[in-house]
Amino acid sequence: MIAVEETFASQRRRSIAIYAVIVLALTVSAVASAWQGVAVISDIRMQDRVASVIKQSDALLLAIEDAETGQRGFLLTGDEKYLQPYFEGKRVAARAVGDLIDSVHTLSQFAALRAIQRDMRDKLDELDQTVRLEREGHHEEALAIVRSDAGKESMDRLRSGIGRFVADCEARRSTALTDSRRRVQATEYAFIALLLGVAGLLAFTASMQAKAYKGVIRGTKRMSRDALRDSLTGLPNRRDLARRLEKLRADDGTAQQPVTALFIDLDGFKAINDKLGHAVGDALLRAVSESLKRVTRLGDLVARVGGDEFVVIAPGLASPSVIEKLCERLMAEIRVLASSYGGVGLSIGVATQSGAGFVAEELLQKADNAMYVAKRSGGGYHFDAGLNSCSRS
Known part of the structure; x- marks a missing residue:
């Protein structure tokens, strides 16, 4: 009995040693x-x-x-x-x-x-x-x-x-x-060694497959997240903006409050990009995105929808005066960047719809149109005609 136990123990130690080597x-x-x-x-x-x-x-x-x-x-x-x-x-x-x-x-x-x-x-x-x-x-x-x-x-x-x-x-x-x-030749040798190792670990195939499957799921989720993010600033991109607007429209809480869209264009960006180079332009865009996030509220959505175009979705802003204050804060925050990047400013178009079944495309289009009015006026902000139209440069 002792000999059998010693044999099993020896075999177990041998197996463990083999597995360790493999x-x-x-x-x-x-x-x-x-x-x-x-x-x-x-x-x-x-x-x-x-x-x-x-x-x-x-x-x-x-x-x-x-x-x-x-x-x-x-x-x-x-x-x-x-x-x-x-x-x-x-x-x-x-x-x-x-x-x-x-x-x-x-x-x-x-x-x-x-x-x-x-x-x-x-x-x-x-x-x-x-x-x-x-x-x-x-x-x-x-x-x-x-x-x-x-x-x-x-x-x-x-x-x-x-x-x-x-x-x-x-x-x-x-x-x-x-x-x-x-390196390819070295990889071939490493791959042969890898196959030899895999042959000794067939018993763990199920576990490895489970881990690999979990890795695929994590990778897929990460890719899905990356597809909804602007690679330069990390902000939601146009695709994610549309998705979130649809989700906001379907939210029962949104029906009780207006939804405001601010379509923002960065004035002076092309001149800075052309004069100082794309690296400086990219740094400016990242700085602008951080500034927009600092000024907006926790529940607001900030997205980058184009080269130097951003959108802020702000539910629940009660009146044009409140929106004006937000626009003023945004422009003041961006003016701070002028000391580092030269003449930069904002042209902001503002549009608001009631939360009950608002149409995202229409809301953004109105804000976009208002932004172009502001830009033609030399910058500042301009409200869509349906929002007690007002402008400020």
């Missing part, structure tokens, strides 16, 4: 696979970014060349139809260099792009000057600038800078590709 191997393989997988995905994303940057670089150079072609055609013929590719090339070049600056992630690339941007500015200044002189009738002066080779020198620097930048991107892409191949 679990350890499985854990190591899983961690290695996950680490390699994340690294490979990162390399692939980097390759995609590099490909996009190279495409944008080519677009930038082509746009400058188009602008130069239009300028030369105008100087040779005096026909302003050649200015169409000139202006279009300038527009595309400005957009391309902005996209490039937003796309890079290293200080060296950023510095290279700043140099390219300076060379591009020098070239465009030369083109602008010659076009202006030609339009003013100073043909020989315009040709003298062209013959001075200043434009050629800036164009040569631009081509050289873009060439070096693209070469650096190509080198990064090649390194990432080599790294991806090496």
